[in-house]
Amino acid sequence: WFDNVVVLNWFAHNFFPSYYLEIGVRRGRSLVQVMSASPLTRCYGFDMWLQGYSGEANPGPDFVLAELRKAGVLSEPVLIVGDSHVTVPQFFDNPVNPQQFELILVDGDHSYQGAKADLAVAFNHLAPGGLLVFDDIRHTSHPELAQLWQEIRNGFPEYLFIEDTSGNGTGCCFKPPFDRLLQKLSGSLTNSSSI
Numbered sequence: 764w765f766d767n768v769v770v771l772n773w774f775a776h777n778f779f780p781s782y783y784l785e786i787g788v789r790r791g792r793s794l795v796q797v798m799s800a801s802p803l804t805r806c807y808g809f810d811m812w813l814q815g816y817s818g819e820a821n822p823g824p825d826f827v828l829a830e831l832r833k834a835g836v837l838s839e840p841v842l843i844v845g846d847s848h849v850t851v852p853q854f855f856d857n858p859v860n861p862q863q864f865e866l867i868l869v870d871g872d873h874s875y876q877g878a879k880a881d882l883a884v885a886f887n888h889l890a891p892g893g894l895l896v897f898d899d900i901r902h903t904s905h906p907e908l909a910q911l912w913q914e915i916r917n918g919f920p921e922y923l924f925i926e927d928t929s930g931n932g933t934g935c936c937f938k939p940p941f942d943r944l945l946q947k948l949s950g951s952l953t954n955s956s957s958i
Contacts, residue, residue, distance in 0.1 A: 765927045767868060767898045768796045770935055774894050775800035777947050780865035784888070785809065785840075786847045786881050787870035787898075789816070791827035797866065798836045805861070806840035807854070809847045810871070847871045848880050855888060863890035870898040875907040882915060889938050901932025 774780070775797040781804065783797045788808035797804055812823040824842040831839070843850050854860050867885045872878055882897065889895050899905055900912045912934050916924050923937040923944075937944055 766930065766933050767870065767896050768793055770894075770896055770933065771866070771868060772796040772800050774866055775804060778865065778943065780804050780893070782861045782864045782866075782890075783807070784864040784867045784885065785870075786851060786868065786885065787872075788812075788824075788827060788842065789821060789870075791830045793868055793870065794827065794840060795831055795834045795836060798831060798838065798840065799834055802836070802838060804866075806838075807861075807864075808840050808842045809850050809854075810842070810844065811846055812844060848877065851881070851884050855884065862888060863893075864888055865890045865893040867893070867895045868898070869895065873899060873902070873905045873908065875911055878908055878911055882911070886915075886919070891938055892940055892943050893938050895936045895938070897934040897936070899931045900926060900934040901928050901930070 771793055775783070779801045783804050783806045785794055785806065785808040788794055788810040794806060794808055798806055808827070812821050814821055824844065827842060828839060843854065855862060867889055869878065869881045869885050871881050885895055897912060897915075900908055902908060909932070912926075915936070919936065921939055923939075923941060925935045927933045
């Protein structure tokens with residue numbers, strides 16, 4: 764069993780990505796996994812911070828920054844408020860901003876068209892050897908996301924897809940080449956067999 768925070772923490776702890784992109788920050792739960800495991804990673808988070816989202820308080824960027832400080836995170840992410848379908852393309856239109864991200868989480872708009880748009884941009888900016896994580900692929904309130912994830916799988920046959928379908932479901936997608944991933948996994952297997 765795994766979910767997005769487990770995968771994000773594992774990847775950050777083992778690969779120390781230079782750049783992390785998060786679409787759908789909310790209260791910072793996923794962000795802290797990356798920033799605590801890989802303090803030098805430069806993180807960029809996008810969210811609308813809609814009040815009452817999913818029936819819960821959604822306090823905004825200042826709350827997220829305070830939570831990160833409580834968790835002992837010393838650096839600050841860049842947090843951008845607004846509709847990801849506007850703000851993320853604007854971000855990438857500026858050549859000063861990073862254009863390739865080794866780690867990306869898409870957990871924003873849960874409509875079929877909205878998630879598809881976010882994923883399209885994310886796949887265009889996923890670095891070689893990078894990991895994209897897509898949350899809620901089995902969410903009962905959003906069955907269209909399972910269909911979308913299957914379409915993505917079919918569209919990228921050369922990528923490595925791993926899913927956990929328990930709970931709301933988490934989809935993971937590694938972009939080739941897989942050299943670093945294979946090296947890390949073979950090292951883990953070697954170390955565990957010698958114990």
